[in-house]
Amino acid sequence: MRIAVLSGKGGTGKTLVSVNLAAAAAQALYVDCDVEEPNGHLFFRPEKVEDTPIDVLIPKFDWTLCNGCRVCVDFCKFNALAFINEHPFLFPEICHSCGGCAKLCPQKAIQDVPKNIGSIKRGTSGSVTILSGIMNTGIASGVPIIHQLLQIVKEEKGLAVLDCPPGSACTVMESIRDADYCLLVAEPTLFGMHNLECVCNLAKVFNKPFGVVLNKCTGEENPSETFCRENHYPILASIPFDYEMGRLNSDGEIAVRRLPAYEKLFRELLNTVTLKTKRLCA
């Protein structure tokens, strides 16, 4: 079973929910898909970490073969190639690694060469296996790392919790493509509500069943809760605004492993999601 945890807005508690959900299970795989700013490993402090570098292919030019025909430059839709001093010149950070220039070069002057963009780390913490994608700084897109992560997840059986990046763009789409269920985490603000609406739409685009977890609930007005009630979206859990938990969380501690009340809350949430998913996938 694959559960994707997402939220349009950043900082609503995706990592809090995914880390604790995985920690509440008897056995789980926690997957950090927020490759730009991965934080899950800071909580789990995994042991026996194996590191796999992730490369993409970018073009390399053989100047002795290039005759300056410009086919590659004219082809590149991403404007990653410029024609300077009668030769094509690559801006590697813009290249999408489509492989087109190498394929189309009539002189066979272009070769695909690997370029490292980050890595995937795998380790364990108690009953949880941690899989973290991490993109190098200065790289434009971590999508290939997410692809690789999801490929690994596909081969795993059992429970996998996917901690998704914020937003509703390409990186998030990749993360939820293979999910069985989506958990949407929302804050009790108008911002939270607006972004919750965006991810609800995203889950619908992908035809994924979803439920909402309300976080930082203060007992005051909660626009996200109102939004769920009005649209009949299921609210699966409400996590209170709690200084003690906030404190633990900011120190990179896992609430489920420290506070019995949260162990209960996340166990119940996991049960609810498991039951729903089983029913929906049956």
Added chain:
Amino acid sequence: MKQLLILSGKGGTGKTTLSSAFIYLSRARAYADCDVDAPNLHLINRKMGTPETSNFYGLSKAKIDQSKCNWCDICMENCRFNAIVFENNHYKVDSLACEGCSLCVELCPLQAIESIPTVTGELMLYRSPESIFSTAQLKTGSGNSGKLVSEVKKRMKEAAPEETTLAIIDGSPGIGCPVIASLSGVDTVLFVAEPSLSGISDLERVVKTARNFQLSCAVCINKFDLNPERAREIEAYCSREDIPCVGRIPFDAAVNRAINQGLCISQVPGPAQAAIETVYQNITRLMELAS
């Protein structure tokens, strides 16, 4: 016109709260929301009326003409994005996966594939006699947000009244293409950091990313009192990296209340409001805008 970009690496640290306060305090003539994935600044800016809207076309997506396709498989074999799928005995383009490189269009021996321009977002420009506000919303599930961010900034610059001295740009979370696109051309970046282990890691990564652009940088710590030790760690990091730390903002329940009423925090007196004003004064001094 000087441009101030507010960034954070991690989402939810208070970029939009700070941006809206700065817009209020500086009576900014031009501002923009570059978080095109999840824009929020317009929610506290409801007095600007109806925006001028226009479609944003991202890269064209491939489309296969079934009547011409003879299943040669060349498109699927060469697509690096796994965007060609074989379904119900047809080769099809998964338009969510297609990145628009158009290699399949070039390689198809039967010219059965075409590139179709696709709307991937909506640009919005609000104008009032006092100011202009440029923003956009990426269509759900679309990629290419870096290009959309560049367009939002371009529109802000073009529409900005001549006498604009300071433009305020609300950034997007992360360190990837939208952030890189927001960074280009700005004068100063203010990073909003949260006092947590995650917040510190995120700050370090976004600072590293921004450093490639050789801009002037500053940091402020939001909700510092939720974990004062981590706040001190951030300050220590800043002094090691030689980045001015321009203020600490306490946690204040008034912030959420203000947001939910569509107000900016500077309109709601309290500890956060006062601290943000100090951050604003420090940053304008840093940018040599203070009179």
